[in-house]
Amino acid sequence: GENVLQNGIIVRLMHLLRVVQKARVKDEDLDLFTLLNYEFTKIRPLDVLKLSRFASNHKINFFEALSHKDLNTCGIENLEPLQSFYEKVISWNESCSTCTVSELIEKIMEESGYLNWVLSQPANYEYLNKLNSFLSEVKRLNYTNRELKLEEFLNYIDLMLANNISINEETIYVEKNAVRLMTAHKSKGLEFKYVFIPKFIDKKWSNTVSRDLI
Numbered sequence: 704g705e706n707v708l709q710n711g712i713i714v715r716l717m718h719l720l721r722v723v724q725k726a727r728v729k730d731e732d733l734d735l736f737t738l739l740n741y742e743f744t745k746i747r748p749l750d751v752l753k754l755s756r757f758a759s760n761h762k763i764n765f766f767e768a769l770s771h772k773d774l775n776t777c778g779i780e781n782l783e784p785l786q787s788f789y790e791k792v793i794s795w796n797e798s799c800s801t802c803t804v805s806e807l808i809e810k811i812m813e814e815s816g817y818l819n820w821v822l823s824q825p826a827n828y829e830y831l832n833k834l835n836s837f838l839s840e841v842k843r844l845n846y847t848n849r850e851l852k853l854e855e856f857l858n859y860i861d862l863m864l865a866n867n868i869s870i871n872e873e874t875i876y877v878e879k880n881a882v883r884l885m886t887a888h889k890s891k892g893l894e895f896k897y898v899f900i901p902k903f904i905d906k907k908w909s910n911t912v913s914r915d916l917i
Contacts, residue, residue, distance in 0.1 A: 706869030707833045708860065712821060715741055716837070717860065719815060720808065724853050726766065726796035732758070735765045743820035744788055750779045791815065804856050805845045808838070836873045 707713050718741070721734045732755075738744065739751045757777040758768035768774060769789040775782060795811050802810065812818040821830050844859065845851050863870070883895075 704836070704872035704874065705833070707836050707872050708864060708870050710833050712830045712833055713837050715743070716808075716812070716817060716834075717857075719811060719817060720853065721857060723792055723795045723799070723811060724857055726792050732765045739765075739785070739788070743816045744784070745816065746784045746788065747781060750781060750785060753777050753779050754785065788815075799853050803845050803849070804851045804853055805838075805842050807853060808841055833872055837870060839873065840870045 708717075715738075718734050718738045722738050725734065736751065736755060739746050739754075740748055754765065754768055754774075754777070757771075757774065757779075758765055761768065761771065763771065766789070769785060779785065791814060795807070795814070798807055798810065821827060821834060824830055841856070844856065848855075862868075
């Protein structure tokens with residue numbers, strides 16, 4: 704399957720997680736700038752540009768700009784979504800020490816609007832499958848290391864990306880009123896009312912069987 708780490712849905716989530724991790728460090732604006740322009744934040748792109756100009760003029764980073772007392776003087780049309788999102792990021796960062804990585808990521812996806820945005824997409828079942836494939840890896844890592852923190856998890860993902868190691872998308876099964884064709888390997892663990900096996904003759908299954916014509 705596709706490497707979900709390279710899919711836009713997961714890239715968005717990774718940007719969100721990186722911003723949460725860096726909330727206290729405040730040494731990188733690129734991830735936050737990219738994040739604020741994503742659809743699920745519901746923040747106007749023009750307001751993000753005005754925030755960027757305000758930060759540049761005051762020689763401060765985005766996090767400092769979002770908490771600056773004079774931010775309301777820079778012409779941002781709707782300040783509330785920006786400040787609300789900033790407060791959520793700080794809250795999620797504080798939760799890093801009390802939640803498992805799996806719990807934290809699920810909390811962030813729900814409270815940020817990310818999950819609702821994924822569900823609202825026309826191809827939502829495909830996106831959900833990619834997301835579930837990613838979350839399965841998160842849970843596997845968290846099961847292996849109960850003390851796994853967000854920073855360690857992000858470092859692990861960075862290591863995978865640097866070495867071209869993928870998280871493959873799981874096979875998606877969609878119920879349809881149709882005949883499903885699959886290999887014997889793919890059918891393991893599944894149940895069907897009727898099963899047709901081609902070239903299964905006289906209790907032998909292969910393509911070398913020959914029968915005398917009657």
